Amino acid sequence: MFVLVNLKAYPCDPVAVATAAHEVSESTGVRIAIAPQAAHLSAVADTGVETWVQHVSPVEHGSHTGSTLAEAAADAGAVGALLNHSENRLKLADLDASLDAAERVDFETIVCANDPDQIAAAAALGPDAVAVEPPELIGTGTPVSKADPDIVRDAVDAAAAVDASVDVLCGAGISTGEDLASAQDLGAEGVLLASGVAKADDPRAALEDLVDPVA
Numbered sequence: 001m002f003v004l005v006n007l008k009a010y011p012c013d014p015v016a017v018a019t020a021a022h023e024v025s026e027s028t029g030v031r032i033a034i035a036p037q038a039a040h041l042s043a044v045a046d047t048g049v050e051t052w053v054q055h056v057s058p059v060e061h062g063s064h065t066g067s068t069l070a071e072a073a074a075d076a077g078a079v080g081a082l083l084n085h086s087e088n089r090l091k092l093a094d095l096d097a098s099l100d101a102a103e104r105v106d107f108e109t110i111v112c113a114n115d116p117d118q119i120a121a122a123a124a125l126g127p128d129a130v131a132v133e134p135p136e137l138i139g140t141g142t143p144v145s146k147a148d149p150d151i152v153r154d155a156v157d158a159a160a161a162v163d164a165s166v167d168v169l170c171g172a173g174i175s176t177g178e179d180l181a182s183a184q185d186l187g188a189e190g191v192l193l194a195s196g197v198a199k200a201d202d203p204r205a206a207l208e209d210l211v212d213p214v215a
């Protein structure tokens with residue numbers, strides 16, 4: 001199972017969370033990556049943890065003030081890009097161009113989507129993986145793998161029907177090892193989570209509990 005922890009814009013210590021994630025990953029053998037704010041990419045990558053960027057802009061080098069350039073994210077140590085998150089939705093043409101930008105720097109890519117129909121559309125764009133996240137469950141602590149298991153099963157089937165090489169992650173409300181095990185049972189290859197770690201009093205303990213079923 002792949003665990004991608006999105007720190008969003010939460011007021012956590014990104015280096016402390018990344019250090020804990022790296023150590024838990026090393027000690028358990030479970031793949032854990034951290035997606036911090038773009039300004040924190042270098043500091044997070046320096047901990048040794050697998051580092052992802054939360055978004056890349058659909059642009060090349062040029063006059064694009066305020067953009068997140070894929071090359072800059074790669075220079076800062078990112079190796080993957082999360083795209084089309086529910087909190088940062090892209091127009092279809094921009095999503096396609098952001099995937100092109102990520103491919104320029106050989107990033108691994110995950111495209112987020114709300115439901116199985118959108119998962120099929122996202123898989124058709126050729127990312128490495130897709131992540132199904134019902135927006136209404138994000139940040140609630142109610143795990144999608146229990147609250148709406150059919151959406152995970154249907155997303156796995158929808159992605160496989162388009163391109164069997166595209167992995168499916170699930171996200172929204174995931175925080176415990178039980179949630180992760182349920183996601184795995186439903187066919188997910190990984191989980192995408194945020195508040196369960198970024199807002200935890202003890203992020204290391206939260207990560208240890210999360211990966212325990214697959215460690």
Ligand SMILES: O=C[C@H](O)COP(=O)(O)O
Pocket residue numbers: 006085133137138139140141171172173174192193194195196
């Ligand atoms: O990127 C992460 C997802 O939006 C899930 O967030 P959450 O774990 O706080 O529900």
